[in-house]
Amino acid sequence: MKKFNISKLALILFLSICTQLSSKAQFTLQGQVRTRTEIRNGLGNLVPNDSKSAAFTSQRTRLNFGYKWDRVLFGAAVQDVRVWGQDASSISNADGSKLMLHEGWAEVTLANKADTTVKFKALDLLTIKLGRQELIYDDVRLIGNLDWLQQARRHDMVILKAVHKGWQVDLGYAFGQNSDAFGNTGTAYVPANVAPYTRTSTGTLVPTPAGMIPLTTGGNINNNSVRTGGALAWTNPPSTNGASQDYKSFKSLYISKKFNQTKFSGLLFQDDFSAYRLDSVGSAATGYVYGRRFAPANATDAFDYYQSRSRTTYGLMINHTLGNASGFGKIALQGAYYGQTGKDREGNDMDAYHYTLSATYQKSKWAFTLGYDVLSGNDGTSATNNYKASTGKNNRFDPLYGTPHRHWGYMDYFFVGTNSPAGGLNNGYLKAKYTGNALSFGVDYHMFSLNKITTKGDGTLLSNANLGNEIDFLLNYNMNKFTNLELGYSVMMATDNMTFAKGQATTDAAAANFSKTGTWLYLMINIRPDFFYTKPVAIK
Numbered sequence: 001m002k003k004f005n006i007s008k009l010a011l012i013l014f015l016s017i018c019t020q021l022s023s024k025a026q027f028t029l030q031g032q033v034r035t036r037t038e039i040r041n042g043l044g045n046l047v048p049n050d051s052k053s054a055a056f057t058s059q060r061t062r063l064n065f066g067y068k069w070d071r072v073l074f075g076a077a078v079q080d081v082r083v084w085g086q087d088a089s090s091i092s093n094a095d096g097s098k099l100m101l102h103e104g105w106a107e108v109t110l111a112n113k114a115d116t117t118v119k120f121k122a123l124d125l126l127t128i129k130l131g132r133q134e135l136i137y138d139d140v141r142l143i144g145n146l147d148w149l150q151q152a153r154r155h156d157m158v159i160l161k162a163v164h165k166g167w168q169v170d171l172g173y174a175f176g177q178n179s180d181a182f183g184n185t186g187t188a189y190v191p192a193n194v195a196p197y198t199r200t201s202t203g204t205l206v207p208t209p210a211g212m213i214p215l216t217t218g219g220n221i222n223n224n225s226v227r228t229g230g231a232l233a234w235t236n237p238p239s240t241n242g243a244s245q246d247y248k249s250f251k252s253l254y255i256s257k258k259f260n261q262t263k264f265s266g267l268l269f270q271d272d273f274s275a276y277r278l279d280s281v282g283s284a285a286t287g288y289v290y291g292r293r294f295a296p297a298n299a300t301d302a303f304d305y306y307q308s309r310s311r312t313t314y315g316l317m318i319n320h321t322l323g324n325a326s327g328f329g330k331i332a333l334q335g336a337y338y339g340q341t342g343k344d345r346e347g348n349d350m351d352a353y354h355y356t357l358s359a360t361y362q363k364s365k366w367a368f369t370l371g372y373d374v375l376s377g378n379d380g381t382s383a384t385n386n387y388k389a390s391t392g393k394n395n396r397f398d399p400l401y402g403t404p405h406r407h408w409g410y411m412d413y414f415f416v417g418t419n420s421p422a423g424g425l426n427n428g429y430l431k432a433k434y435t436g437n438a439l440s441f442g443v444d445y446h447m448f449s450l451n452k453i454t455t456k457g458d459g460t461l462l463s464n465a466n467l468g469n470e471i472d473f474l475l476n477y478n479m480n481k482f483t484n485l486e487l488g489y490s491v492m493m494a495t496d497n498m499t500f501a502k503g504q505a506t507t508d509a510a511a512a513n514f515s516k517t518g519t520w521l522y523l524m525i526n527i528r529p530d531f532f533y534t535k536p537v538a539i540k
Helices: 002-024 496-501
Strands: 025-041 054-069 072-083 099-112 125-133 155-164 167-175 197-199 205-207 212-216 249-259 262-274 277-283 287-293 308-324 329-343 349-363 366-375 425-435 439-449 466-478 483-494 517-527
Touching (some): 072 125, 262 329
Antiparallel strands (some): 025 054, 262 308, 329 349, 349 366
């Protein structure tokens, strides 16, 4: 009897403590299992004639943990991403894995007028958030979490966030480094995760030279960093959206304010890139490793690797709403302009721009959108299309770290890892969507063309700028509170210009070897349970 009373007392004490903690602290724990089965036959790039379709299922498994108490917020997200069948049923230690920390951050409140315990009240709210975190602004056009990609996107950074009288101001900073090992000096940065081994020009497998990203070989590089003959290309290119290397650091400023039915938001983003030079390591006997050297080979190396190439992106977005859903309908207008200046990753001066205009009419469960995007590019006056020879500047706009999948076609032909046109992009589109309680469907139509006429690769100019049209069909069904099914089908109807713009062909004969119709079908199952969710129970 005494033992029972002690156990009962311990249980009551434990429940009392939990009740007290729950009144002060809040825990959240959500999971996600998201599978995507795809049949690809021209996704991202056109495929050669008579090619077989690719089919596979990829999976993201994620666990999100959140904690809130007094003036501290904490969040962590652990995820595993892999393709079904990618691993053997029993893997060895050498196989590796893709388990990663997607997010791990803490946010501390510095000022809060709504909290009487906080003495500093100069602002309505002021917090500082540091650690690995997602960064999302506006319509994720330039800055977004890229959630469509199974790996998604995150940044290791610190951000100061202020809210006052309806104004939002975010000031962010990131600084990347490869290692904290003893003996490291300086801040030379290699902007990629390189494989430990690579092959030389003779096929010999050798350790990857420190501070270098290897290139495929088709020529030679002398001591003055001049390539003689052949071509060099990335073997494992790091990438932002459609570019060639990750940033070394960045500074960001985001400001927004809503006045009645109009929201203004401004972005200033400066990302800095490490300088490099072309280099080669090896001997005639074993062959040479060619690559871009981002870190000094020795203490006497004269190249200034510690200089940075800074690119600045600036612009303004305006969103305005007319009418209301209960009357004639609601019209949402959006307009934005962004410019890019400074130096690109390769050291060229930049002078690029991007603007977008759209109007969405919404009535009841239907919405129709008409819009037009322009991303500037380089014309064909330069054989390499890297910059405009007449001005000596790069006019090719890079849409930073956003979510291209949402804006420039679901088939991801532009501004992703499948290369992007040097001539930029014009995108006129029409979208229709129906949103029901559990079921929604939509269709998007895109008309793609180059912003500037480029060359075929053999020095001759394209006859026109047309790249082709894309149609995307999407069906969504919410099975229950935690489960969503998404079915998509897309068709790309491309012209010969697409193969030239994407660098797949350099002559008309080579372009004829590619099918100009691409298709893509997928089924995605997204299960996101909330482990602390309690289903409401009717009281009789």
